[in-house]
Amino acid sequence: MLSRLLVWSILAGVTLAGALLVVRSDHVSFWRQWIRQWTGGAETYSEIRFQVDLVDRLNYGRISARLPLLKLDEGLENWLEEHFPQMALDDINAVSARVQEAMPRYYRVAVCAVSGPSLRAILDEFQDFREQQLPEMTHLACVVRPQTGGFSRQALLVVGQRLQEFNPENLTAEMEDAYFSSCLHCRHPHIVRAVKKRHSLGLECPQCRRTYAVVASDENGVFRYANEFxxxxxxxxxxxxxxxxxxxxxxxxxxxxxxxxxxxxxxxxxxxxxxxxxxxxxxxxxxxxxxxxxxxxxxxxxxxxxxxxxxxxxxxxxxxxxxxxxxxxxxxxxxxxxxxxxxxxxxxxxxxxxxxxxx
The missing domain is CATH 3.10.620.30 (C8orf32 fold)
Structure with a gap:
């Protein structure tokens, strides 16, 4: 009888200590939302709805600033879905470098990873990141994975400036100061920087060091490939x-x-x-x-x-x-x-x- 009383006392003490730890570490909302989801007390909030709301929130500030709206990049999203389940997030700069290596069309990349007990909580966590994004950004992708034990989720949001394809039409329109191109000789993808005052430009591959195209503008400011003259x-x-x-x-x-x-x-x-x-x-x-x-x-x-x-x-x-x-x-x-x-x-x-x- 004495041994049973001792065991129950130890269990009660551990439970009380755990409760105090949860309160002090502000994890009450985590357990509350987790219990509500598992008992059916919360409405279903799908990942598709989460992505729609995330894009809306990110674009809200851009609308008021009269900036182009961010668009979902299906190719980037597919790559993240393939690699995110095993991706380490302890070094965000390394994650950014890895994204740009896999997606060379991206000139700038900003990455944010957050965790939460629910998708709604994760959506709120992205608020600070929304206010820090650069106006040059054009596309985004977001993926979600369960964390250890399945009690919470982790989301990775990538926002970047995806470059326009290099061609005389885009250069004439002066859409950007940098473009994406691939060498015609070795197929190496790379970034082409354009000086707007300059009326002729040779495209040299940084890998094979060969010039594979030349463009120039005519007297009307319209760019053409050299052979078109x-x-x-x-x-x-x-x-x-x-x-x-x-x-x-x-x-x-x-x-x-x-x-x-x-x-x-x-x-x-x-x-x-x-x-x-x-x-x-x-x-x-x-x-x-x-x-x-x-x-x-x-x-x-x-x-x-x-x-x-x-x-x-x-x-x-x-x-x-x-x-x-x-x-x-x-x-x-x-x-x-x-x-x-x-x-x-x-x-x-x-x-x-x-x-x-x-x-």
Whole structure:
């Protein structure tokens, strides 16, 4: 009898100590909500309803600030659902880095993890995070997992700035100062930064170090890929039928050289601000810089059936430059439209003069 009384006294003491601990640690609401859920005393609050309410709360402040609304990112959400169950959250910076590594389209990422006895309690815990989000953010995703024992839940909210795809249309609209792109050679995804004052931009892959695209704006401020400036235009001209192809090549080259006055690129600070011209515009103006005359020369040669291309690169230590390479009778000619008058007696073979030109 005495032993039973002793056991009951110990149990009563442990229960009382536990109750005091719960009160002091402010866990009463946790147990109250947990008991209500398990006994059916609380209304059902689904994860879908939780996500809808979370997006509404996050966007409420953006509406008053006239900012674009955050959108759910299905791809990011699917990735989080796959990896969140085993993800450690002791280092939020490491979680952010992991998200950006998996989702390279995201330029900025903010992560918040909270725990609570119910989804409603978790929703309230995200209040402080809502007030700290940056205006540049565009998308979000949130996932929930049960904690050990199933007595509470843990939610991970990711809000980020997802970049627009790099293309001339977005660049023309000046939508962002950074874009997402993938190298055409090695498929490496990376971020492209755009200087709004600059009217031409080469896309260089940070992994393989190769330039895989060039865009430039015309006189109306509309950006295009470099090859789109080749419009197939040729000025009216008559060539002798018995003229050799080499002689025809030099005739066209000389005509462009004599009728297109070279002008240097305009520069603002250290940024080149010149716009590119089509062949028709260059002929009409009678002037242009290196890429304008090279486009004019290449366009004319292509319409005459020559195998020609515009090459962008560097000329010695003078910086960026453009020239034309023509392949004829298994020989490559390097045509420079900004220097001395073409000399048929001294044809510029690419193998001989090309060392100064670096594509």
């Amino acid at each position: 080749l419009t197939g235009y040729a000025p009216p001209a008559v060539f002798s039928k018995d003229q050799s192809r080499v002689h025809e090549l030099f005739t066209i080259w000389t005509a462009v050289h004599d009728n297109c006055r070279y002008v240097k690129d305009p520069v603002e600070g250290k940024v080149s601000t010149d716009t590119w011209q089509t062949s028709l515009e260059t002929q009409r103006l009678g002037q242009g810089d290196c890429e304008d005359s090279a486009i004019y020369l290449c366009d004319w040669l292509l319409t005459r059936g020559f195998q020609a291309r515009v090459v962008l690169g560097r000329f010695g230590d003078l910086g960026g430059h453009a020239w034309v390479v023509v392949k004829l009778d298994d020989k490559e000619y390097l045509l420079e439209s900004t220097e001395g008058r073409p000399d048929p007696a001294n044809p510029p073979m690419a193998s001989r003069v090309g060392s100064r030109y670096v594509p």
